Amino acid sequence: MSRALLLVLLLIIAPAWGTTLTPGDRVYLQLPGESAFDDPFTIDDQGQLRLPEAGLITVAGLSIDEAEQRIRKRLSTIYRNLDELELSIMEHLIRIQVLGYVEQPGMVSLKPGSNIQMAVAEAGGARPGAQLDQFKLIRNSKTQVFNYKQYLDSGDPGQLPAIKSGDTIFVPASPLLGNIEVNFDAASLREGGDADEEQGITIFGELRNPGTFSFKPDMTVVDALMRADGVTRYADVTKIRVITDNIPYQFDLKAYLDTGDASNLPPIKPGTTIFAPIEVEDINTTSRTVYVMGEVKAPGAYESSPGTGFIDVLANAGGPTRFADTTHIKLLSNVNAPLSINLVEYTQDPSQSTLPPIEPGDVIFVPEKIDFNEKSWLKVTNDRAIKIIGAIYNPGRFEWSNSMSFMDLLAHAGGPKQQANLSNIRIIRESAAKNEPRVTFFDFVEFTKAGQPKGKLPQLRAGDTVIVDELPHDPTDNKSSWLRQSARDSIYIFGQVGAPGRYAFNNEQGFLDILSAADGPTGEADIQEVLISHRSGKGTEVTRFNLSNYFETGNESLIPDVAPGDVIYIPQLEKAADERAVKVIGAVNAPGRFKWNDTMTFLDILAMAGGPKQQANISNIRLIKEQQNTPENVIYFDLENFINEGGNFAALPLLDAGDTIVIDELPHDPTDNKASWIRQSADDSIYVFGQVGAPGRYAFNRELGFLDILSAADGPNGDADLRQIRISHRDKSQAQVTKLNLSLYFETGDESLLPVVVPGDVIYVPKEQGNWLDKPAERVVRLMGSVNKPGRYTFNNQMNILDLLAEAGGPSDEAYIERIMIVNTSCCGDQAQTFNLRDYVIDPARYPLPLLRPGDTVYVPNESDSIGEQWRQGLRDVLGLFTLIALGAAL
Structure with a gap:
């Protein structure tokens, strides 16, 4: 397209947009005779144009005429003839920032009238896994959430909010996605460089994307730095190192951008190495340098000019941070004394205070704001600090001002704790006057009850120490606190x-x-x-x-x-009145000594002691009569029987003052006979021995029976002989033994077979001896001969000879299985038959199994009993005889 045609198009379309330039606009700068201005320029997101030789020029927010004048002024130092210079808008675009889960997040340029779908499409579209119903539009720090999915479903443009230049669209990721994503695509690999060291340019140091990049003809150092995405904020652009053909060069990018002198550009070619050092390697000072340190946005050394004020330097450093203490800013000078500047007072009323002038070499120090969580006391000097310790939530050392009161200090320290002694707060004054007390006391409780008059508050000043004592956590805690x-x-x-x-x-x-x-x-x-x-x-x-x-x-x-x-x-009573008390000890909830009178009963005393515990042996309570010196001074009482019989109060034991009630405790585990058998009375015990799950000594009373004690001992085990159980009764004048066939009881259920047992009896369950008479002959089959387990086996009509041999472990290795003999018992006499097990195994259909019934006898002979074996043995004997005769004849 010719230049004339381009101008005609610009004249036609220029009135369609406003005359104010905005980021994203494409403009055409007419400068005949300069090929560098043939292509249109785009205003970047910072509102600047990057012009050849002139560098960056801010034009956003200016009209076309104002921008043209500014550009003309900048180019006048480079180009002589600017009479035909003319600026015109070629394309007006709006700049939208698309962030989040999109393919290409970042700034996108759109034509006026575009919507959010076009912006997302320019960013490569939403990635799989984006949460379409939670899109966000951020404008002027305000966020609007809208449902992009609903728009895609309905196609209604009204579902999407309108967009303006400067908006930000955020596409969130679904919460179902994982926390780790690895993506190895061509774009990410290209960021590390696209050439080798011999044919490319190696760029490293304080750069946004260091690597080895391909060399292009007419490439300069600036082009190479831009290929690495430019330098970082920490780079020293005045000392960039360039090595070409083993010759080092030092390049000052700042001087180049200030002058535009291309003669300062070092040569580069394939194999060149470029290094951008960090800025903190040395300190640069000039005759116009002013230093800003401390809590500012960008501390450092700044160049000043005549007329530069305190606010100008502070603003150039980015201003104080949110951690800055702007009430104590220090101005240090080599000539004048240090000054303290209260910027807060100045901002409240500038007419009442003035700021000092700034001279070259001055230092502005903005200290850190003191927070009550800060533990370092060095941040505040003692002449403006006060200390509060003791039972408060945040004790410590705080900055003090005379405009504060005791209540301000107490509130700033978080207030007193619940256990604080507020009636006796101590105030210690380090710099007390001659007639002034060094320690004063303040009753905060009385102060609050009096309506909190300010005149009763103690007058504090810097350097004082406030102590709030703590009451004991427990009123009885007198040993530790x-x-x-x-x-x-x-x-x-x-x-x-x-x-x-x-x-x-x-x-x-x-x-x-x-x-x-x-x-x-x-x-x-x-x-x-x-x-x-x-x-x-x-x-x-x-x-x-x-x-x-x-x-x-x-x-x-x-x-x-x-x-x-x-x-x-x-004091204590002189007489304890022991004669009017009854003592209760043992397994009760509250054992002790209780006052007694004649109207009380045994149950009254037991109730005063809290009643028996769950593990108490209430069937054998002992009552020791202190007033009786006879052998019958111990009386036994069965409370369990008393309860079961309906509570006959006439059966309750009679108590007298001085008596002692002893309630024993049952073992915690019925089988705990090793650790607690001493605590169990022999009169309340029964003994179980032999083949039971847990033999031992068990608590027993007359309410229990034989089956109760047998189940408490976990019952008989598998080796027990239930037909030969013996019970030794020891409550008789002479020993008596009862035999019990428990197997018969299990078969008949006859309760009369169970013997009566009482505490003191001994139960013995013997081990079964394997009595073969328990199996009658008509219900078994006898197996003898060469088998692994000969004997008598239980047999029924569903079994055969193979089941019998299998139960006996099969024939032995020497068995003669070709002639197994079977003797059948019947009403007409015994009958014998033979069975060839080998033939049956080879051809079961031809040789069926013999009939076998309970009462029969099976004999498996040995191989030595076979006729063939006997014939072979005879043959060996004859051959041996002939051998002896032949040897005799030879001799």
Whole structure:
């Protein structure tokens, strides 16, 4: 296309768009005689045009005339004749950023009127696995979620939001996808380079995509750097190293971009090596350098010019970060004294404060903001810090200002914990005046009750230390934490109370409060003689108090006043009244000593002791009579029988004061006879020995029977002889033994066969001896001869001779199976027959199995009994005789 035709097209289509240039626009720059301007230029996403020789020029947001004037001004230093220079819009595009799960995320250029589908298509389309119903449109930091799938289903353009230049479309991935993706495609391989070292250019260092790239004719160092996607933010562009034909060159990219002097470009050719070093290798200073350090966006050295102010330098460094303490910015100078700048006050009222001028060589230091989570105290000096320790949520050292109060400090430290002693907060002043107390106390509880008047708050200042003591976690925790409790806030209680000790106390509490905190008086306490020692500091005064009288009358005036520092003592009764008590020990829930009177029964005492435990042996409770010195001072009581018979109260044992009730505990496991047999009385035990699952000594009572004790012992095992069980009865005047055929009981179910057993009896289950008489002859078959297991075998009409031989382990190796003899027993006499097992195996159809019935006898002979074997033996004897005769004749 000729240049004239291109101009005509531009004149025709130029009015169709606005006159303001935007990123993505393609413009045509007419400059006759310069071939570098024959092709149109595209405004990049930063709103800049990259022009030959002139570099980058910002034109976005300018009108065509304004942009043309700016370009003309830049090119005037390079080109002499710019009279025919003219800028025109060739194509107006909108720039949309497409991110997420698409084939080619990034910026796309679209024509006006395009929609989201066109933008996604320009990005290569959504990848398989994209979540189509959760597309996002981001505009001015606001996100709009829309259903792209619904648009694809319906084709309704109204389902898609309109797009504008600068929008971002995000395509999310489905949550069903995995967390790891590996993609080896041509594009990813090309990023590492597309040439070898001899024919390409090797580029490495602080570059976005270092590698070895192919060389193109007329390629410059700048082209090679752009092939590697440009330098990173850390590259030192003033000291780029280039080696061509083993000759090193140093290239200053910054100077080249400032001057456009192509003579400074080093030569490159295939095999050239380019290295972009990191910028921190050395320090560059000039006579106009100003340094910015600390919490700024981009700290470093910046060049200043006359008229550059403090705000200009700070803004050039990116401004303070969110971690910066802008109230204490330091300005350091080689000439003047250091200055502290409060930028917050300046921004609130610039007319009331001024910023100092900036001179070359000055240093601006923006310190880090002090956070209460910061543990380093070096960040804040002691003249502007205050310390708070003790029972608060975030104790520590905090920055202090005179505009703050005690409540501000307490709130900043997270407030007091639940166990904090707020009635006695201590404030220690390090720099106290001569007549000023070094330690003061503050009652925060009284302060809150008084309506929180500000005049009662302690006046704090920098350097003070606030201590909030912690109350013991447990009022009885007097051994581990009594040092943390102040003596002036404590009261003492001793004697017959549940938890004697030293307790925190204040004026809001009374005698009953401290008594209940100590778990009250015990059962041995003499509450009629309570002694209270008042230690007010002026003298000691003792008050006697009858607590029993208060309990009977409820007269509050009888209760004495107590204060922190007082001592309460509750003595023990002089006589314990042992003659009016009954003791309960053993397997009860609350064993102990209980007061007794004549109206109480055995069940009353048992209920006061919490009742028997589940593992208690209530069938043999022992009652020891302390008042009887006779051998019958121990009485046995069967509570289980009492309950089963309906509770005849006349059968309850009679108790007297001083008696002792002993309830034994059953073993936790019926088979636990090794560890707990001593705890089990012999009068309540029965003995099981022999072939049972768990022989031993078991608890037993008269409510149980023979089958109960047999099942407790896990029953008879497989070797037990159930017909010969023996029971030794030891409750008689002389030994008596009973025999039991338990097998007969199992066959008949006759309960009268089971013997009566009582505690003390011995049950013995012997081992079965294998009595062959148990199997009658008419129900078995006798097998003899050369078999592996000869004997008597149970036989029925469903079995044959092969079943019998198989059960006996088969014939032995010496068996003569060609002549097995069978003796059949019948009503008319015994009959014998022979059976050739070898013929049956060869031809079962021709040689059937012989009939075999219970009562028959089978004999398998040995091979030595066969006629052939006997003939061979005779032949060997004759040959031996002839041999002897021949030897004799020879001799």
